[in-house]
Amino acid sequence: xxxxxxxxxxxxxxxxxxxxxxxxxxxxxxxxAPVVGRRISPPxxxxxxxxxxxxxxxNLVWTGRESPITPGPRTGTVAFARQGTSxxxxxxxxxTTDAGTAYKETGTxxxxxxxxxxxxxxxxxxxxxxxxxxDWSSPLSIRFESQPVQVQGxxxxxxxxxxxxxxVSFSVAEELSTNxxxxxxxxxxxxIKK
Numbered sequence: 001x002x003x004x005x006x007x008x009x010x011x012x013x014x015x016x017x018x019x020x021x022x023x024x025x026x027x028x029x030x031x032x033a034p035v036v037g038r039r040i041s042p043p044x045x046x047x048x049x050x051x052x053x054x055x056x057x058x059n060l061v062w063t064g065r066e067s068p069i070t071p072g073p074r075t076g077t078v079a080f081a082r083q084g085t086s087x088x089x090x091x092x093x094x095x096t097t098d099a100g101t102a103y104k105e106t107g108t109x110x111x112x113x114x115x116x117x118x119x120x121x122x123x124x125x126x127x128x129x130x131x132x133x134x135d136w137s138s139p140l141s142i143r144f145e146s147q148p149v150q151v152q153g154x155x156x157x158x159x160x161x162x163x164x165x166x167x168v169s170f171s172v173a174e175e176l177s178t179n180x181x182x183x184x185x186x187x188x189x190x191x192i193k194k
Contacts, residue, residue, distance in 0.1 A: 046139035047164050051089050051111045054080040057194045060095060064187015067176055068151040069124055069158065073098040078191065080109065087111040091122065111136075118142060130158055140164055155179050158186075168193040 047053050057079045066072040076095030083090060093105040107122035107130075118134040128151045134144035142162035148155050157177040164170050170191050175183035 045166060047167055049111075049116060049136045049139055050113065051080075051082055051087050051109070053164070053167075054089055054109065055082050056080060058191040059194055060093070060189055060191055062095075062187055062189040064174065064185075067186055068154060068156060069128055069130070069176070070186065071097045071099070071101065071103060071125075073187075074103050076103070077194070087113065118144070120144060120146075128156075132158075134160070134162070157183075159183050 057077055060074075060076055060078050062070075062074050064070065064072060074095045074097045076093065078091060078093045078095075080089040080091050082088070087110060089109040089111075091105070091107040091109060093103070095103040095105075097103050103125055105122060105124050107120065109121075110119040111117075112119070116135070116137040118136050120130070120132055120134060122130040124130065128149050130146045130149060132144055132146035134142040136142045141164060142160075144158075144160040144162065146158040148157050150156075155178070159175045159177070161173045162170055163173070172189040172191070174186040174188070176186040177183045
C-alpha cells in the first residue's frame with residue numbers, strides 16, 4: 001500500500017469514527033438500572049390448602065420452653081385422620097418429652113373452603129382445650145390465634161404461624177400471651193411427613 005492509499009484509508013477511517021461519535025452523542029445514555037434492580041424471585045412451590053395436605057402421619061420435633069400448656073421439648077408423631085369425605089380431621093399426638101414423660105394430645109381440625117379458614121380444637125394433657133381459627137388464605141402459611149383459656153389461674157392466648165414448606169414438611173412457630181401481656185416466643189415445631 002503506497003502513501004496515497006494509506007492517507008485515503010486514514011481519512012475514511014477518521015470520517016467513520018467521527019460519524020460514530022456524533023451518532024453516539026445523540027443516543028440516550030446507557031443505564032444499569034435493569035441489572036442493578038431487585039432480582040426476580042424464583043417461583044415458590046405452593047401446596048393446595050385443605051385437609052388433603054394435613055392428612056397422614058407426621059414426625060414432630062418440638063423445641064421450646066416449659067409453660068402452663070407445654071412441658072418443653074418433645075419428639076414423636078402426630079396423625080391427622082380425615083373423617084370420611086368431610087372436611088374434618090381428627091388429630092392424635094403421641095409424643096415423649098425430653099424428660100422421658102409421655103405427652104398425648106388430641107383434637108379436631110375443620111376446614112372451611114369458602115373462608116379459607118381452619119377451626120382448631122386441641123385438648124392438651126392436663127385438661128386445657130385450645131380453640132381458635134387459623135387464616136389459611138395464603139398457600140404459604142396459616143395464621144392461628146386461640147381464644148383466651150384459663151390455666152393455673154392465668155389467662156393464656158396461643159398464637160401460631162404454620163409455615164407450609166413443601167408437600168412433606170411444615171413448621172410451626174408458637175407464641176404465648178399471659179394475662180393480656182405481649183406475645184412471647186414459646187417454641188418451634190418441625191413436621192416431616194412419614
